[in-house]
Amino acid sequence: MSALYRYELRKLFCRKQAVAVLCLLLALSVLAAIGNAQGALFPATHWNGYESGASLSETEFEKLSEKAAPLREQQTAGGTFSDEEWETLSYYMGAQEARTPAAAGTPVPAAETPELLKMAETLGTMSVEGGYTGSAARLFAGIPAGFLLPALFLPFLLSGLFAEDARCGMDALQFSARFGRGRLLCAKLLAALTAWLPAAAGCGAICVLPPVLSDPHTDWGASMQLLYPNAAYALTLGEAALWLIAAGVLLSVLSSLFALLLSSLCKASLLGAAGGCMLALYPFLRVLPLAPEARRALCWNVTSLLFGTDDSFGWLSFFDGAKVFGRFSFSVPVIFCLAGIFGAVLLTCCIWRFLTRQVKG
Amino acid sequence: MIQLRAESLTKTYGAKAAVDHVSFTLSPGIYGLLGANGSGKTTLMRMLVSVLRPTGGQIFWCDQEISTLGAQYRDVLGYLPQNFGYYKEFSAWDFLLYMASLKGLDGKYAKAKAASLLELVGLADERKAKLRTFSGGMLQRAGIAQALLNDPKLLVLDEPTAGLDPKERVRFRNLLSDIAKDKIVLLSTHIVSDVESIADDIFLLKRGKLIDEGSVESLLAAVMGKVWQVTCTPDEAEGLFNLYAVANMRHENGHVVLRVLSETPPTPDAEPVRTPTLEDVYLWHFGEESGETK
Known part of the structure; x- marks a missing residue:
């Protein structure tokens, strides 16, 4: 078994396609990590006014924020903002990462203004109390990227596992040998896992670790609603990060399994890899020319899928005057269960196909 | 003693029978499986080595059905597929x-x-x-x-001499004779000379059916009196080519000398050939499929 495993591993990495994929995967992971950590590595020192072309330093911005405070108090009682006031306020709210419609000059409906402002104020308070930092935001942006890369590239690495044997005509020799079915299958799956694990872990680590390490003071015990006000579950940032990692791992496993099955069925490794890639990309699709209802069902984003942070997912939220509450349109475990069932079906099909496959004369 | 037995072995693809109710029993020795391209040799062999499930019939190794033996059967197998990867x-x-x-x-x-x-x-x-x-x-x-490698008791070789030059083929035949002492060796080919000198028994497979089997001598006896030598003009030769399977043709002093396969003398002056070869047997049975007419 160990000899078979070694040979399967060797066959996997002998292919030029595999080497190219691994190099590209590494390069893109580093690129993603730099992109993800650039806020920490190269912090911006100025606030730029896009329309006016004006630029504000941190000190100037702080002064502006102070100027905005009475405005906020004044507007809490009701009324509308002037263009100038709204611009000032949106600078302030942008700094606090509050999610508000932020087009300068847009009158805010009087009825909603107090609610929005109170929400922003509450978030501002919570941010300070909860120890919110930008590193958590970078982490949540980085995790999906960290697992999208292996989910996209591992199908290319693994799709040759079954297809190449059939393509080059080795399958007849293998299936007629004593260990040509069960043990060979185990060796192949073990080799696939060996290739998958470090690649997925490596990519994940490259994208996840820089933001975590760049700010050791991040409070991972803080509520994730600080980051995603409409998040549907009462999770801490740390718990949410773990769930997101689990989803990434699952996605990567699913895309690899799908590639294995498709390549085995079609005896074409490239086709299998393409299928795996498509499956991996699917959760990241944001814009499809579909009705909103259909988009909710077909098009989703990993983060919003898990935590209901995106309106394409149909989250419901409400603000009781002090806190924001969110409700997801369906329960998160359902997604995990569906993905798990899909994965189990794929794996069973792979195994069944290999164990019963015939070599036609 | 080891024994491989096939009983009414059948493999169909849709309405087409690639192997059609083939039965035989093999004991230690070398067996040749002769047939034209597409006659079902490879399909038959793949069923024998358990990489293809028969549509009907059974295969027994030492009186035990091979699907029940599983890995135990594959343990005694040595297989060389056609165009192996x-x-x-x-x-x-x-x-x-x-x-x-x-x-x-x-x-x-x-x-x-x-x-x-x-x-x-x-x-x-x-x-x-x-x-x-x-x-x-x-x-x-x-x-x-x-x-x-595994010192097999049953060696199945599908077109093993394809791609070998004459010297290598001779070497291969000698090697096979050497190792075949206590084994069952089944060798498929459409190169007649490969099996002529080493096979104990030859099976003739045509369109999935086993049409004849026996030793080289018995197969030769079956075409005895059906091989003729005809000396004729080139024009007459053309006519004979259209009517009969012609095993050989050579030009001699402005005439054409043909080796013709026919139940009856193809021309009044045709001379019977006293020493038919296995190639004559092959052409007799597969002439039509080889592009010859009978």
Whole structure:
């Protein structure tokens, strides 16, 4: 078994396609990590006014924020903002990462203004109390990227596992040998896992670790609603990060399994890899020319899928005057269960196909 | 004593029967399976080595159905498929050790066996060379070596001499005679001379059906009196080509000398050939499929 495993591993990495994929995967992971950590590595020192072309330093911005405070108090009682006031306020709210419609000059409906402002104020308070930092935001942006890369590239690495044997005509020799079915299958799956694990872990680590390490003071015990006000579950940032990692791992496993099955069925490794890639990309699709209802069902984003942070997912939220509450349109475990069932079906099909496959004369 | 028995073995693809109710019993010895391209040889062999499930019928190894024996049956098998694949980046040595691990051979034994087999097939000096650098003949020899790794009791060789030059074919035949003592060796080919000198029994497979079987002598006896030598003009020869299977043609002093297969004398002055060959037998049965007419 160990000899078979070694040979399967060797066959996997002998292919030029595999080497190219691994190099590209590494390069893109580093690129993603730099992109993800650039806020920490190269912090911006100025606030730029896009329309006016004006630029504000941190000190100037702080002064502006102070100027905005009475405005906020004044507007809490009701009324509308002037263009100038709204611009000032949106600078302030942008700094606090509050999610508000932020087009300068847009009158805010009087009825909603107090609610929005109170929400922003509450978030501002919570941010300070909860120890919110930008590193958590970078982490949540980085995790999906960290697992999208292996989910996209591992199908290319693994799709040759079954297809190449059939393509080059080795399958007849293998299936007629004593260990040509069960043990060979185990060796192949073990080799696939060996290739998958470090690649997925490596990519994940490259994208996840820089933001975590760049700010050791991040409070991972803080509520994730600080980051995603409409998040549907009462999770801490740390718990949410773990769930997101689990989803990434699952996605990567699913895309690899799908590639294995498709390549085995079609005896074409490239086709299998393409299928795996498509499956991996699917959760990241944001814009499809579909009705909103259909988009909710077909098009989703990993983060919003898990935590209901995106309106394409149909989250419901409400603000009781002090806190924001969110409700997801369906329960998160359902997604995990569906993905798990899909994965189990794929794996069973792979195994069944290999164990019963015939070599036609 | 070991025995392989096929009972009414059938494989159909849709309405087409690739192998049609084939039955035979094999005991130790060398058997040739002769048939034109597409006659079902490969399908039959793939069923015998358990990589293809029969649509009907059964295969017994020592009176036990092979699907019930499973790995135990595959343990006694040595198989060389037609156009077998290989991993380009593997050397002959790696390839044999990979196959040895598939066959469940112990590491030390596998290495010793691989070394001796590479010696036997004349690839000892090229053991470290990548398979992609091998010629067709060298690959075929590597394939033969892998089939022998587990010292099989049943050796199934599908077109083993394809791609071998005449010298290599002679060498292969001698090798096969050497190793076949207590084994069942089934050898498929459409190259008649490969089996003529070494096969104890020959099976003739035509369109999936076993049409004849027997020793070379008995098969030759069946065409005795049906092989004729005709000396004629080129124009007459053209007419005979259209009517009969012609095994050979040569020009001699402005005339054409033909070797014609026919139940009755094809021309009044045709002379019977007293020593028919297996090639005559092949043409007698497969002439139409080989593009000849009878």
